[in-house]
Amino acid sequence: MVKHIIVVSDLHCGCKFGLCLPKFKLDEGGTYQSSIYQREVYKRWLEFWNVWTPMVTKGEKYIVVVNGDVIDGNHHNSTTQITHNIKDQRNLAVELLTPVINAPKCKSLYMIRGTEVHVGQSGDNEEAVAEALGAVPNSDGQYARWDMKLIFGSKDQVVHFTHHISTTSSHAYESTALTKEYTDACTEAGKWNEKVPSILVRSHRHRAFKVEIPTEEGLG
Numbered sequence: 001m002v003k004h005i006i007v008v009s010d011l012h013c014g015c016k017f018g019l020c021l022p023k024f025k026l027d028e029g030g031t032y033q034s035s036i037y038q039r040e041v042y043k044r045w046l047e048f049w050n051v052w053t054p055m056v057t058k059g060e061k062y063i064v065v066v067n068g069d070v071i072d073g074n075h076h077n078s079t080t081q082i083t084h085n086i087k088d089q090r091n092l093a094v095e096l097l098t099p100v101i102n103a104p105k106c107k108s109l110y111m112i113r114g115t116e117v118h119v120g121q122s123g124d125n126e127e128a129v130a131e132a133l134g135a136v137p138n139s140d141g142q143y144a145r146w147d148m149k150l151i152f153g154s155k156d157q158v159v160h161f162t163h164h165i166s167t168t169s170s171h172a173y174e175s176t177a178l179t180k181e182y183t184d185a186c187t188e189a190g191k192w193n194e195k196v197p198s199i200l201v202r203s204h205r206h207r208a209f210k211v212e213i214p215t216e217e218g219l220g
Helices: 036-059 084-102 121-133 175-191
Strands: 004-010 024-025 031-033 063-068 106-114 148-150 156-162 200-201
Touching: 004 036, 024 084, 031 175, 036 084, 063 156, 084 106, 084 121, 106 148, 106 156, 121 200, 175 200
Parallel strands: 004 063, 063 106, 156 200
Antiparallel strands: 024 031, 148 156
């Protein structure tokens, strides 16, 4: 039984402020060399997978979930992309994630579709990346899906993933969207006589925030 789920999101590969290899070959044969800031992020990326992940998983097997916005796309008239060639951005994401899923302790990869302005209409670019990486498909054969429920742990707890969550400009209300998500999940589970998710995972906001709510199964 796999006891661990490692979640990453919002890589925004292809953005000058996103995750990038130190050097990356572009489609027309040129080479992009990452900035000092990107090199620092990449250093932390390697530390995350090579040091932190083995430590928290205690060397045991784990599942990887990429929770949306794996590439940056061509959006909002922005000029911050390395290239507007989406194939380049997809290739960069594949190169960055291939060592992650090829790690001996990584059992499987799941990919969630993110924001359409980043990953394409219907998440088609995220679907292409997920298929290239051999992500686990859903029952419809989609390698990247809009949301996912995983039955996990010895108590068959439900973990629900989706990329989007509402945002706020006020620090005072950062937790509001999270508690609303949990309330909505309880309501939907009650309506359809389903088990309430024990863990909800959301991304999109580029912030780390955790809310724990006491339940019969422990802190959800």
